[in-house]
Amino acid sequence: LWFTKGVGWIEAITGSMYSGKSEELIRRLKRAEFANQNIIAFKHSIDNRYDEKKVVSHSKNMIEAIPVSNVESMKKYVNEMENLDVVGIDEAQFFGQGIVEFVEELANSGKRVILAGLDQDFRGEPFHPMPELMAKAEYVDKFNAICVVCGNPASRTQRIIDGEPAYYDDPVIMVGAKDSYEARCRKCHIVKN
Ligand code: ADP
Ligand code: ZN
Numbered sequence: 340l341w342f343t344k345g346v347g348w349i350e351a352i353t354g355s356m357y358s359g360k361s362e363e364l365i366r367r368l369k370r371a372e373f374a375n376q377n378i379i380a381f382k383h384s385i386d387n388r389y390d391e392k393k394v395v396s397h398s399k400n401m402i403e404a405i406p407v408s409n410v411e412s413m414k415k416y417v418n419e420m421e422n423l424d425v426v427g428i429d430e431a432q433f434f435g436q437g438i439v440e441f442v443e444e445l446a447n448s449g450k451r452v453i454l455a456g457l458d459q460d461f462r463g464e465p466f467h468p469m470p471e472l473m474a475k476a477e478y479v480d481k482f483n484a485i486c487v488v489c490g491n492p493a494s495r496t497q498r499i500i501d502g503e504p505a506y507y508d509d510p511v512i513m514v515g516a517k518d519s520y521e522a523r524c525r526k527c528h529i530v531k532n
Pocket of ligand 1: 355356357358359360361362363395396397398484485486487
């Protein structure tokens, strides 16, 4: 990519869980730092799996990030920063439809926006607003993880509740149940009905 100051665009990094989205986001943000660009990184505050104030990949690579729960908070931080060049957002799928307009405004005002987010939910359905963000983005990279069942490329995220594949209609938050996620290919991905 060519970095011309003042020309904005959107990069979307997508794929299943464990596909390396956070790693790639961190890599790009660190390279922008090496280029002496002013960056700001956000993560959704739902996701504090390793650290409250950093984006941390499953392989423990990390970068400072501000935990936020909505688009309004991101706007506040962005407006307070002078000479901002690059905005990174992890778990972009959690911010709701309002993020689409927000990142468009950022790109229109000359910022480079780098988004990482799940393209599909555990059912294999499009995870909104990722499809909209991918459509608006100048650049889209879609990664696969490795299927933990068969070793093929994994495009999907398997949800497991108390050791069993989840049902299509299982609520997103199951109180008292042990919820976990695995990378799986199309063939090994199971959604019970
Ligand atoms: P994402 O943000 O897409 O969930 P991360 O960037 O956090 O992914 O983590 C990617 C890393 O996860 C890989 O580099 C690898 O070390 C680790 N990993 C663990 N399980 C798997 C798997 N099934 N397939 C691929 N990578 C995996
Ligand atoms: Zn498989």
